[in-house]
Amino acid sequence: MQRYNKKYKDLKELWQTEDKSTKKRKGWNIIFYIIVSVLILIAYGIIKHNLIRGKSFLG
Numbered sequence: 001m002q003r004y005n006k007k008y009k010d011l012k013e014l015w016q017t018e019d020k021s022t023k024k025r026k027g028w029n030i031i032f033y034i035i036v037s038v039l040i041l042i043a044y045g046i047i048k049h050n051l052i053r054g055k056s057f058l059g
Helices: 001-019 020-051
Strands: none
Touching: none
16 A cells, blocks of 8 residues: 555645646646547447448448
8 A cells, every 4th residue: 555655645746846737738638538539439320320321331
């Protein structure tokens, strides 16, 4: 358990010294990647269901 506490303390110091604008930009990037990932899956489902009538792209 002690090894995890040490890593957390190091990260906590790093997070406290990080600039607020950097934190905000990283947060928005994470949200953007999650949304894009979900939209890609939705687009694949729509294309597969409506345009190629349930067949796979590979065959």
